[in-house]
Amino acid sequence: MDVQLPAVETAQRPPQAQVLPMRGARQPGSRDADSLAQLVLANLADALKLGASDIHFESASRGLVVRYRIDGVLETVCEAGGGEMAARTIAHLKTLAGLDGAVRRVPQEARGTIRVNGRRVDILLSLLPSLHGEDAILSILDKRRLVPAGEVLGIEQLGFTSVDCAQLRSLATQPYGLVLVTGPAGCGKTTTLYGMLSEINDGRDKIVTVEESIEYELPGILQTAVADYKDAGGAGMAGALRAVLRHDPDRIMIGAIRDAATAELALHAAQEGHFVLAAVGGNQVFDAISRFARFGIDPAALADALNGVVSQRLLRTVCPHCAEPVEPPPRALAALSLPPEAASGGFRRGAGCGACRTTGYHGRRAVAEILVVDERLRTLIGQRAPLADIRAEARRQGMQNLREAALELARAGLTTLEEVARVTRQG
Helix, strand or coil: CCCCCCCCCCCCCCCCEEECCCCCCCCCCCHHHHHHHHHHHHHHHHHHHHCCCEEEEEEECCEEEEEEEECCEEEEEEEEECHHHHHHHHHHHHHHHCCCCCCCCCCEEEEEEEEECCEEEEEEEEEEEECCEEEEEEEEECHHHHCCCCCCCCHHHHCCCHHHHHHHHHHHCCCCEEEEEECCCCCCHHHHHHHHHHHHCCCCCCEEEEECCCCCCCCCCEEEEHHHHCCCCCCHHHHHHHHHHCCCCCEEEEEEECCHHHHHHHHHHHHCCCEEEEEECCCCHHHHHHHHHHCCCCHHHHHHHEEEEEEEEEEEEECCCCEEECCCCHHHHHHCCCCHHHHCCCCEEECCCHHHCCCCEEEEEEEEEEEECCHHHHHHHHCCCCHHHHHHHHHHCCCCCHHHHHHHHHHCCCCCHHHHHHHCCCC
């Protein structure tokens, strides 16, 4: 059932959002429900306007706290006093999502869609018990944030350097083998996988994805979600991947490898002539190799199939509207263990303006370390060489680590040393 929420009139923005079905949602009918609907709708419209990826409705000791995650950082946008207000707002979100409002202190999830300015945006509602009641997060999957309507997502649009783009394109165009993309949650792994697939989507190969949730529609590619296979033989990502492998794919994207069964299937597919792109948890390229070892994968088999590993982060970029030259302060250099002479370069910072909400940052771009596996590295991995030796060989071949790549962006005035220290670590 569609949910038509009442309009929210404000002095600064017209009502632009309406919520579409979320698993049997009900139409709010009371005046109290209408006021709560206005609160939720106003925050949805505001968050989308600001480009937020998530809206946090938190039950705190002082009442309801609403925060947006913008460019990867949480910002508090409003507070409403009293625990009752927080409880009623969370209850309204449950009603909107078609969840049982009587169920409390239990994690719950629901998916749905919102329509803003005539376009549909997927959302995920997640509820979690907390000290003062329950907290809710609305994750916003706005596909137009990735690429404007009518355009095709490509590697260049993700903000990688020209050198990184060339390496990613080289990895993506291999005829078979395994490429892993690693990094923490929210670092853009899935977007990078999508970008690499778009680069090779020329219509000549059967490309199939198996994802926990489909975040972006890729024309000409068969995309499937794990939930679609719940009634098939074998549940979860591994069961879905088994079904995909029976569909005669040339190239496969795996949204996340989190267990040994999925890792084994991905490796087997790569060894059997398929090209496999997959995301795996980790903080640096060598963590992906360690993760496969913990899955019980034979290092020699991994070495034989592995073409490369990409580890990435998203760095906030200096606001172009208020950017100004700056000499890095000693404390910023010390935080990165940099000598005073490292202060030379084109460093900039944002003074703060309306376009960046006085933060000095506007938007994000990817920064990466990329391990391209050649025969020497293949031998070291297959021989179970210490990671220190594998890392030394990669460095000898010119691989930059994440911090070094981020520092280059800071010297070019694209980000700040403070952002480099926040997102990367030494070594």
